[in-house]
Amino acid sequence: MNWNRIIVAPDSFKDSISAPRVCRVIQDVIIDNFPQLTVESIPVSDGGEGFLEILTENLNLQTISLSVMGPAEKSVEARYGISQKTAYIEMSQASGLQHLSINQRNPLRTTTYGLGQLIKDALNRGFKEFVLGIGGSATCDGGAGMAQALGCKFYDHNGAEISEPLCGGMLKEISDIDCKELQSKILDCNFKVASDVTNPLLGENGAVYVYAPQKGAQPNDLEILEKNMKNLNTLFEIKLNKNVKNIAGAGAAGGLGAGLAAFLNAELKSGSQFILNLLDFENIIRNASAIITGEGRIDGQTIDGKIISEVIKSARNNQIPVFAICGQMQSDKIPGIENTIALTDYTIPKNAIKNPEKYLKLATKDLITEIVSLRHRRK
Numbered sequence: 001m002n003w004n005r006i007i008v009a010p011d012s013f014k015d016s017i018s019a020p021r022v023c024r025v026i027q028d029v030i031i032d033n034f035p036q037l038t039v040e041s042i043p044v045s046d047g048g049e050g051f052l053e054i055l056t057e058n059l060n061l062q063t064i065s066l067s068v069m070g071p072a073e074k075s076v077e078a079r080y081g082i083s084q085k086t087a088y089i090e091m092s093q094a095s096g097l098q099h100l101s102i103n104q105r106n107p108l109r110t111t112t113y114g115l116g117q118l119i120k121d122a123l124n125r126g127f128k129e130f131v132l133g134i135g136g137s138a139t140c141d142g143g144a145g146m147a148q149a150l151g152c153k154f155y156d157h158n159g160a161e162i163s164e165p166l167c168g169g170m171l172k173e174i175s176d177i178d179c180k181e182l183q184s185k186i187l188d189c190n191f192k193v194a195s196d197v198t199n200p201l202l203g204e205n206g207a208v209y210v211y212a213p214q215k216g217a218q219p220n221d222l223e224i225l226e227k228n229m230k231n232l233n234t235l236f237e238i239k240l241n242k243n244v245k246n247i248a249g250a251g252a253a254g255g256l257g258a259g260l261a262a263f264l265n266a267e268l269k270s271g272s273q274f275i276l277n278l279l280d281f282e283n284i285i286r287n288a289s290a291i292i293t294g295e296g297r298i299d300g301q302t303i304d305g306k307i308i309s310e311v312i313k314s315a316r317n318n319q320i321p322v323f324a325i326c327g328q329m330q331s332d333k334i335p336g337i338e339n340t341i342a343l344t345d346y347t348i349p350k351n352a353i354k355n356p357e358k359y360l361k362l363a364t365k366d367l368i369t370e371i372v373s374l375r376h377r378r379k
Contacts, residue, residue: 006030006371007288007320009042009281011307012050013296013327017356019043019050020057025357026292026325029364034372042284044293046307047194047271048135049098052090055131056081058279061088066121068114069149071095071138072104073165080118086129087122091115091253092136095145097215100138105216107140107225108169112256116149123150128189131278132260133271134253135196140168140212140225142201142232143259151181152263168212168254171228177239179263191264194271196306199251201233201244201258202226207251215254229255236262272310282314290371291315291322292364298340299330312336323371325363327352338374341367 008026012019023041030039045054055061061081070076076099081088092098094114097105122130139145144166148154154162155176162173200206208217208226217225232255236242242262244250249268250258260266276282285291293311308324312335315322321338328349329342343352343359352359 004037005288006037006039006368007042007285007291008039009044009285009291009311010294010325011044011046013294013356014049016296016327016353017360019045019054021357022294022360025360026364029361030368033365034368037368037372040284042279042281044279044281044307044311045133045271045275046135046196047133047275048196049090049092049096051133051135051194051275052079052081052088052093054275055088055278059083064121066118068094068117069111069165070099070114071097071110071112072100073111073113076114078114078118080122082122082127085127086131087127088131089115089118089122089133091132091134091256094118095139096136097138098136102216105138107138107212107215107217107254108221109167110139110141110215111145111165111167112137112139112141112143112259113145113149113165115256116146119146120150123185123189130189130191131194132191132266133194134256134260135271137253137256138215139256140207140215140217140229140254141166141259142171142207142229142255143263144171144174144232146256146259147179147182147263150263151185153178153181168225168228171232174231174235177235179240182263186264189264191260191266192274193249193257193260193266193268194274195249195252195257195268196271197252198248198270200246201250201255202230205251207255207258210251211254233258272307275307276310276314281311282317285314285320286318288318288320291320292325292367293322294325296327297330298324298326298328298334298342308334321374323367325360325367327356339367339370
């Protein structure tokens with residue numbers, strides 16, 4: 001083991017600071033104050049917002065920008081990454097909550113149409129391999145809007161084609177689907193999906209009841225959205241011969257997980273595991289003396305498949321101690337983490353969110369001092 005080698009591998013601090021920026025702050029503190037140490041940064045993600053930035057940072061992707069339909073139809077500028085034959089697409093670039101104010105959020109009216117436009121652009125450029133991160137969505141349309149942008153035709157109960165971009169509130173109007181044009185486009189394509197949740201499509205643990213309230217749905221909207229999603233799922237089964245409702249992650253991103261499996265034959269994977277494998281994480285961390293990870297809030301869900309839990313597993317496989325810095329600590333000690341320092345140890349939550357770098361620097365100094373002390377005790 002190289003006692004001087006520190007790996008920094010945090011997720012983003014949601015609504016506060018990106019993972020690459022967290023890495024840069026921590027790395028600068030170590031370089032300036034602990035010159036005896038070497039430090040390497042590997043910002044990580046479980047597939048949600050920041051997915052593209054992290055892959056671009058780690059894999060040196062080239063990015064393509066284009067104007068697409070946002071979640072509420074107003075156009076937005078979105079990017080996706082490319083490398084050789086693979087396109088890396090973050091759905092929230094086109095259809096994420098960050099594009100909407102609190103008052104604009106309404107999953108009855110939001111659409112994944114813009115995501116379909118990103119995929120279509122990559123298909124038109126000849127890409128055959130696709131990696132999609134689907135966290136952070138503003139939508140609950142089961143991927144119907146996405147499929148529509150890719151050439152799927154949807155018909156109402158009168159047999160007329162639906163031309164308006166499909167959204168969560170319109171799924172009840174669909175009575176037939178024709179995906180021949182889309183299927184011809186993706187015959188030799190592979191779609192892999194990094195999902196940060198494992199929920200099924202329907203029911204009390206599904207796309208609507210668990211996540212739609214976070215996207216602006218009112219209590220009276222939930223029954224409507226669930227009924228609409230059931231209609232779409234029936235069409236998946238009858239018209240597309242796809243039984244996708246209980247696939248782990250089918251309920252992710254407002255049912256987009258199910259839609260990607262049904263429309264694009266996509267394979268859904270644990271975002272955390274998939275990203276770390278893609279980054280060759282275990283090989284990179286070998287012979288490190290410590291790993292510093294972190295996220296905005298560490299709580300009881302942290303060890304339940306989230307990215308930090310996968311970092312801990314990889315570290316354990318290599319007998320490397322793990323330390324963490326977070327915005328807020330809302331849990332008892334997390335198994336596998338030697339010590340956690342929260343930015344709220346230094347200030348109130350509001351300040352930690354608004355000015356994270358100031359308190360991140362303080363936390364890093366204290367944590368590295370502890371790591372160096374631990375190193376001397378174990379030598």
